Amino acid sequence: MSRPEVIAPAVIAIGCSLGGLNALKTVLGGLHPDLAQAVVVCCHTAGSVDVLCRLLDSHSSLEVIEAGERHAVAGGMVHVAPGGYHLLVENDRHFALSVDEPVCFSRPSIDVMFDSVAEVYLSASIGVILTGASRDGAEGLARIRACGGIAVVQTPASAEAPAMPQAALETAGADHCLPLEEIPALLNRLCMRSP
Amino acid sequence: MVKVTPPVDLALEQLELDLFLQALRRRHEYDFSEYAPASLIRRVRQLVRDHRCASISELTARLLHEDGFEVRVVRGLSVPVSEMFRDPEVFRALRERVLPMLASYPRINVWQAGCAHGQEVYSLAIMLEEAGLYERSHIFATDFNADALERAKDGIYPARDAQLWSRNYLHAGGTQTLANYYSARYDFIRMHERLRRNITFANHNLVVDKVFCEAHLVLCRNVLIYFSNPLQNRTLGLFRDSLVRGGYLCLGLRETLDFAEVSTDFSAVDAKLRLYRRASPTHADAA
Ligand SMILES: C[S@@+](CC[C@H](N)C(=O)[O-])C[C@H]1O[C@@H](n2cnc3c(N)ncnc32)[C@H](O)[C@@H]1O
Numbered sequence: 247m248s249r250p251e252v253i254a255p256a257v258i259a260i261g262c263s264l265g266g267l268n269a270l271k272t273v274l275g276g277l278h279p280d281l282a283q284a285v286v287v288c289c290h291t292a293g294s295v296d297v298l299c300r301l302l303d304s305h306s307s308l309e310v311i312e313a314g315e316r317h318a319v320a321g322g323m324v325h326v327a328p329g330g331y332h333l334l335v336e337n338d339r340h341f342a343l344s345v346d347e348p349v350c351f352s353r354p355s356i357d358v359m360f361d362s363v364a365e366v367y368l369s370a371s372i373g374v375i376l377t378g379a380s381r382d383g384a385e386g387l388a389r390i391r392a393c394g395g396i397a398v399v400q401t402p403a404s405a406e407a408p409a410m411p412q413a414a415l416e417t418a419g420a421d422h423c424l425p426l427e428e429i430p431a432l433l434n435r436l437c438m439r440s441p
Numbered sequence: 442m443v444k445v446t447p448p449v450d451l452a453l454e455q456l457e458l459d460l461f462l463q464a465l466r467r468r469h470e471y472d473f474s475e476y477a478p479a480s481l482i483r484r485v486r487q488l489v490r491d492h493r494c495a496s497i498s499e500l501t502a503r504l505l506h507e508d509g510f511e512v513r514v515v516r517g518l519s520v521p522v523s524e525m526f527r528d529p530e531v532f533r534a535l536r537e538r539v540l541p542m543l544a545s546y547p548r549i550n551v552w553q554a555g556c557a558h559g560q561e562v563y564s565l566a567i568m569l570e571e572a573g574l575y576e577r578s579h580i581f582a583t584d585f586n587a588d589a590l591e592r593a594k595d596g597i598y599p600a601r602d603a604q605l606w607s608r609n610y611l612h613a614g615g616t617q618t619l620a621n622y623y624s625a626r627y628d629f630i631r632m633h634e635r636l637r638r639n640i641t642f643a644n645h646n647l648v649v650d651k652v653f654c655e656a657h658l659v660l661c662r663n664v665l666i667y668f669s670n671p672l673q674n675r676t677l678g679l680f681r682d683s684l685v686r687g688g689y690l691c692l693g694l695r696e697t698l699d700f701a702e703v704s705t706d707f708s709a710v711d712a713k714l715r716l717y718r719r720a721s722p723t724h725a726d727a728a
Contacts, residue, residue: 315666315695331666331695334479343695344480345663346520362479365451392449 256370261356263290263378265406276430279307291329327354334362350382360386369394378410384417457497469511475672519586521557529612555664556582559593583645596632662693686721
């Protein structure tokens, strides 16, 4: 019997909305400084994410920047979707933006970002759904799982706004469902283990 | 409890997409092969759902055999999403820094490429009017989506958008109130006919069509983000060739010349606002 090939994750995609700032501080703040994976974040924001990036940057040992149109999805860095645009990843692992209609009333939308991450990275992707008051991200997380990636969901009880993790659990299920504080350690473990 | 997702066959979908794009190009001369793939596939999937097809291949079959279906396909692949005075700070910069420079020309030509439903065209017309320049200006508003152009000509929008647009207008330095430029009826607003007097709406496809006017300002926002690097470069070449020396180019706030070979033909007026000028080799007409 052939064992399924174990592929080391290449990307961690994180989605959140209401309460997202605090949750992101905890998660990004706990990530290992030597993390080789790229982290992409979609936090529902209509306006500029300058301040968000600066705040998160000061809480994380990884560099946090706004994801740049046509820039490479660089490892060891956190890329945040700009407000007012959908963030997608192309097959050549570069970012693309769009101003297509909002999805689940949101642009950027987590579903849009997760779908493209799933289809590019397949089983080398980890999707994480944190606090939020929307059902955005549920379909995207299902897509990540369907493409072989790992789904991580914050327990609704530990979320400032439980609706989003709840919807994700109902639609996609999860490989790991755990309180916010335990998520960074899990991500470090999933990423730092040698393949 | 958990939805069982059917196995994903991305390779098959890619093959279907290739055939679909080939049909669109060879049968109808619309070439989407240089569009950014991640967004394009989303829109094609949406088309499949909208037309209740079982697969992309079914769309392809209708494209080949059904008269006029390509118009609906282009409408579905085009993204005519816009706002009046979207990114007000950009329109403020146009008003305060560009229009005064354009005032020195006896005739002013503006090319707005990718005009969607016309929101930005009317924004420009209003600004030129308020600057006292509209009588000697002409705006060429182009798009490749015939349906969007018709709607742009009508200038009719849902009344619920007017609130945001009025705020945008004021943030952009508007001197009156946006309501002075439209009449409201039931759930709709209609832009005043007068605003249309110096606008030409025309079908123009940036992938294949050529330069058609000498422009002093080219406004093309949130179109190039959908293009691959080579197509982006071709399009910027069109803008360069259309612009007079020292003429202005305004792109979307997340678009950039950084990856384009033609970038050396432009100099930044305000890089953050994506406002550029066509460089003049002699610098004779630089400000
Ligand atoms: C997202 S809208 C941008 C509207 C407006 N400029 C704005 O920023 O609010 C993009 C527009 O570009 C048009 N477009 C896309 N490809 C085009 C092409 N090859 N030639 C002309 N127009 C195109 C679409 O039909 C659509 O109306």
